[in-house]
Amino acid sequence: MEHIILIKGASVFAPTAQGIKDVLIAGNRIAAISENLTLENSNLPVTVIDGSNKLLVPGFVDSLVHYIGGGGEGGFATRTPEMQLTDATLAGVTTAIGVLGTDATTRTLTNLLAKAHALETEGISTYCHTGSYEIPCRTLTGHITDDLILIDKIIGVGEIAISDHRSSQPTLSELRKVAAAARVGGMLAGKKGIVSVHVGSGKxxxxxxxxxxxxxxxxxxQFYPTHINRNEALFQAGLRFAQAGGVIDFTTSTTAYDLQHGEVAAAAALQRALAAGIPAMQLTMSSDGNASLPIYHANGELIGLEVGKVQSLLTAFQSAVLEYQVELSAALTSVTAAPANILGLKQKGQLAVGKDADMLLLNRHDLSLDTLFAKGRCLVSAGKPVVWGTFEKPQHCATGG
Structure with a gap:
């Protein structure tokens, strides 16, 4: 028998405002959204959750995560660690898309796909892109189109690097061929076949x-460029790209050095793009979680390296609303409905009957995370994990002697 959860009296954002509603979860789907929901058969095993003074919103869709770590720009010792389940769940992320970056030699697509399956088993929804920074693309089957058609979890290509000294300096013809292969593979597999594009600071x-x-x-x-808030020149180019009909992504992981040297904070970039008239459905934020964040001197010398945090996605969302006064539904759209639509994830990013029961209860006053459901299963309650990754160590409360 499917477990049934009834959330009562929450302020629902789907991500647009729906008012005070009750939401019924049956199994892994949303069964009903209405006022004053009741169940006639009182013998059903129902868990009732008080949603009063809470916002009920879709689970976040993080469109760019390095499940198995990234980097190595400073040598083998600088390869960043793998993501763990609670890195995602405590950040409000119920769906994540894993990618390779600079290193496609010691970080492999087989490892990426295995980690995606592991995280899915532990509780969240996961997808992957084939390829990495370089062209020709590394693939699992030998061809981009085949990867998209034959491997369910692979939904696109990337992140292909342009305008960056770490890219393979792709030609116009190479970019077109990658996009065309992704397009055809996506069509045949019923996927969007998006090309995720890492954009560096090149001219x-x-x-x-x-x-x-x-x-x-x-x-x-067809292209989904990210890191568009890297500097002011790229941000302005991103606005032109969006005004021409494209979609753009702002990276929430950052360093103090980058912010001091021209990077536009993701929350500020979202606010400015919306103020420039870019529709919310063309704007997204992603964490770049577990990526390396290399810091380069103007001469190209590596002078430091930090690690991207999935948690930064929730922090940037909160900052957009509370600090930059972005309308709540617009800020939510950037981390829910917009990335889900761009990536073709039809069951994700919205609260509607029949959609996957991926949802968050947020505290109204500060938008902090109280409860997280992924596919109808509660993974976080009262702001703390109730489900841990297989090799994570639960933090038990210390007891006095």
């Missing part, structure tokens, strides 16, 4: 993507 900015689309049958929406 070409987003021009390679404009050039790849010009004179071809490709669309700007």
């Amino acid at each position: 070409s900015l987003l021009q390679p993507l404009f050039d790849a689309v010009a004179g071809s049958e490709l669309s700007l929406k």
Whole structure:
């Protein structure tokens, strides 16, 4: 028998405001959203949760995470650690997309896919992109199109690097061929086949993507460029890209050095893009969790390295609403409905009958996380994990002697 959960009296954002509602979860799906829901058969095993003074919102969709770590730009000792389940759940993330980055030699697609399956078993929904920074792309089957068609969890390609000294310096023809293969594979598999694009601080900015689309049958929406808040010049180029019909992503993980040297905080970038008239469904934020965040001198020398945090996604969302006065539904859209739509994840990013029961209860006053459900299962309660990853050590309260 499916377990039934009834959340009573929460202020529902789907991500648009729906008012005070009750929400019924049956198994892993949302069964009903209405006022004053009751169950006629009192013999059903029902868990009732008081949602009063809470916001009930969709679980976050993090479109860029390094499940198995990344980096190594400073040598083997600088390879960053793998993500654990509670890195995601305590950040409000119920769906994550894993990628490879600079290193596709010691970090492999087989390892990435295995980690995706592990995290799914532990409780959240996971997907992957084939490829990495470089072109020709590393793949599992030998071809981008085949990976998309034959491997359920692979939904796109990336993150392909442009305008970056760590990229493979792809040609116009190479970018087009990757996008075309992703497009065809996506069509045949019923997926979006998006190309996730890592954009560095090089002077070409987003021009390679404009050039790849010009004179071809490709669309700007085939590409999903990230790190658009890296500096002011790239942010302005990102606005032009979005105004031309593309979608753009702001990275929430950062360093004090980068912010002091021109990076636009993700929450501020979201506020400014919305103020510039970019529709919320074209704007997303992602964590770049567990990526390396290398710090380079102007001459290209590596002078430091930090690690991306999935938690930064929740922090940036909170900052957008509380500090930058972004409308709550718009801020939510950037981490729920917009990335789900861009990636073609039809069951994710919204609260609606029949959708997956991925949802968060947030405390109204500070938007902190109280409860998280992933596919109808409670993984976080009262702000603390109730489900841990297989090799995570639960933090038990100390008892006095």
